[in-house]
Amino acid sequence: MKFSVLVLITALAVGLSIGLVNYHFQGSWYYLLISFGISFGTSFLVFYYLLEKYIYSKIKLIYKLIHNLKLGKDLKEALGEYVSSDPINDVQQEVEEWAGAKKKEIELLKKQEQFRREFLSNVSHEFKTPLFAIQGYIETLQDCISDDPEMAVKFLKKAENNIERLSYLIKDLDSISKLETGEIPINYVRFDIVPLIKEVLDILEDKAADNKTKFIFKDKYTTPTMVYADREKIRQVLINLIQNSIKYGKENGSTSIKIFELHDQYLIEVTDDGMGIEEKHLPRLFERFYRIDSHRSRKEGGTGLGLAIVKHILEAHQQTISVRSTPSIGTTFAFTLQKNNEPLLNYGKK
Known part of the structure; x- marks a missing residue:
């Protein structure tokens, strides 16, 4: 009124x-x-x-x-x-909108604060474990370096492995940070995704053999499947996803890679027939250091940052990644890449 x-x-x-x-x-x-x-x-x-x-x-x-x-x-x-x-009604509407926006902002800040606390706790734990191990090995070395050289060499090797783990942690954290801030550029090129998948499968062949995992990538993918992306970063995505499928797949199991053609994208799926993941874990699966089974994850190796890096790489490409899983049946990670069937000379770089 x-x-x-x-x-x-x-x-x-x-x-x-x-x-x-x-x-x-x-x-x-x-x-x-x-x-x-x-x-x-x-x-x-x-x-x-x-x-x-x-x-x-x-x-x-x-x-x-x-x-x-x-x-x-x-x-x-x-x-x-x-x-x-008629400012009276307008003020009411504006205040209601403002209050709603502030409520959402506060909820987001609370979630971010919770994430920050968990992240700092996880970083501290991940660094503390190898540092304490190195400290213990060095102290033991001081006692046995002259009395038992063979044991000293063994402890040196274990210390070296933990230093290597620390190095991987720092490198992966640095990569995520630079991907978030855009410091690592995305070098777009036009390439065929099929040969790249075969290259990655060849690289991981020995690891799959150790776990008795069979790769399934059908010979039907004979025609060029051209995408427009950063080839080396997509290689990293494929390595991380296929390594995960081997690591958490069952022994004598299989890892299947499939490509589906969409309107202006290709959908690439990596599927294992392993233990699967409970639904409650799926929303947090791409968080840094998030582990479903901490003991088994550390035993299998890795920094706990692989899926976070995968997500950041694909988001930097303005693409998406998703996961679906059924316990005791298996898990599928699916990501999209921009389709590119234009002549190569349009992009000037092979």
Whole structure:
């Protein structure tokens, strides 16, 4: 309801009330009309002045500030902007929207704070484990280096393995940080994804043989499957996903790689027939250091950052990755890549 209408109704109510009271005591319509007219006019002027000066003008100012500061304007600019002719309802709407946005912002900040605490705790734990191991091996070395050289060599080797693990952790954390900030550029080239998948399978052949895992990649992929992406980074994505399928797949199991053609993308799926993952873990699977089974994960090796790196690489390509899994049946990771069937010379770089 507009301001003037609100004042008019209020003044009308006051004037009518006074007029009826006067009529009750005087019993004359003449005095009723006189008292109604005087009280209505006086009330209208008084209410209009008071509401305009002390309430309406303040509401207009609040509305200007809320509306324009939401748009990112500074205070001086916000105060000089035009305001709606019906600011009371507008203020209510603006405040409700502002309160809703702030509530979401607070919830997001709480989640980020929880993630930060968990991340710092995980980083501390991941670094502490190999550091304490190295410290223990060095202390033992000091005692046996002259008495038992063979044992000393064994402890040196174990210390070296833990130093290597620390190096991988630092390298992976650095990679994620640089991917997030865009410091690592995405070198787009046009290439055939099929030969790249075969290269990765050849690289991981020995690891698969150790776990008695069979690779399934059908010979039907004989025609060029051209994508537009950073070839080396997509190699890293494939290595991480296929390594995971071997690591967490069952012995004498299989890892299947499939390619599906979409409208303007290719969908690549890596599927194992291992233990699977419970649904409650799936939303957090790409978080840094998140482990479903910490003991088994460390026993199998790795930094706990592989899937986080995969996610960051694909997001840097403006592509997506998803996971679906059924316990005791298997897990499938699926990611998209931009399709590219244009002539190679259009991109100038092979």
